[in-house]
Amino acid sequence: MKKILFVNACVRGESSRTLRLAKVFLNELADALPECEILEQDLTWMGLRSVDMQALVRKEALCDQHAWDDPLFAPTLQFQQADLVIIAAPYWDMSFPSILKVWVENMYVRNLTFKYFNDQSVGLCKGREAVYITTAGSPIGEYDWGTGYIRDVMKVLGIPGFTAIKAEALDLAGRDVNEIMAEAEKQARIQAKEVAQRLEQCSSATR
Numbered sequence: 001m002k003k004i005l006f007v008n009a010c011v012r013g014e015s016s017r018t019l020r021l022a023k024v025f026l027n028e029l030a031d032a033l034p035e036c037e038i039l040e041q042d043l044t045w046m047g048l049r050s051v052d053m054q055a056l057v058r059k060e061a062l063c064d065q066h067a068w069d070d071p072l073f074a075p076t077l078q079f080q081q082a083d084l085v086i087i088a089a090p091y092w093d094m095s096f097p098s099i100l101k102v103w104v105e106n107m108y109v110r111n112l113t114f115k116y117f118n119d120q121s122v123g124l125c126k127g128r129e130a131v132y133i134t135t136a137g138s139p140i141g142e143y144d145w146g147t148g149y150i151r152d153v154m155k156v157l158g159i160p161g162f163t164a165i166k167a168e169a170l171d172l173a174g175r176d177v178n179e180i181m182a183e184a185e186k187q188a189r190i191q192a193k194e195v196a197q198r199l200e201q202c203s204s205a206t207r
């Protein structure tokens with residue numbers, strides 16, 4: 001059974017347009033992969049903590065011991081073992097809400113999601129693909145730091161495939177929000193089918 005992790009950084013909860021777009025993607029994916037298991041990490045409620053000095057010392061000691069049964073690593077294990085990771089976050093301040101950076105800090109676990117080998121960092125995540133879903137008030141244009149950062153984090157942690165789905169310019173006067181969202185939702189359905197197909201092909205190739 002395919003394990004899919006949905007990382008929900010949509011701070012505005014049910015009012016979030018990013019979450020609405022993510023749900024369209026997830027529903028289409030679930031239709032295409034009826035046997036998959038979708039786990040959600042709702043960052044608003046998980047209480048993930050940013051890493052301070054004390055937490056860092058403890059974390060590094062646990063990494064040395066490969067103590068993966070420590071509760072600190074429960075979300076990281078879900079991430080490391082997921083076949084597909086879907087992240088949804090609104091475009092805030094040229095990237096995304098800070099809670100998503102805190103999540104990234106928690107996903108960087110030496111010897112679990114990456115290791116040092118031959119003077120290099122090598123990704124250890126099982127997944128082959130990640131999807132990043134965002135919506136923005138204005139056109140994102142060249143300032144797409146959120147998408148670029150998440151794509152690179154996934155790559156470094158061992159997840160090479162990356163798809164971005166966006167709805168932009170939603171807060172500009174005179175724009176037809178329903179039309180922009182409808183087009184993004186159409187793209188989300190198309191991408192979900194394609195991602196599902198690749199996941200199926202990947203499992204038949206490894207059978």
Ligand SMILES: Cc1cc2nc3c(=O)[nH]c(=O)nc-3n(C[C@H](O)[C@H](O)[C@H](O)COP(=O)(O)O)c2cc1C
Nearest residue numbers: 012016017018019090091092093094135136137138
């Ligand atoms: C705190 C905050 C920061 C934002 N920063 C930006 C920004 O830098 N650029 C932009 O185009 N829109 C920005 N926006 C607008 C949001 O990207 C836009 O409204 C988005 O659709 C919100 O997504 P949501 O409905 O999922 O919350 C910001 C909104 C908020 C609340």
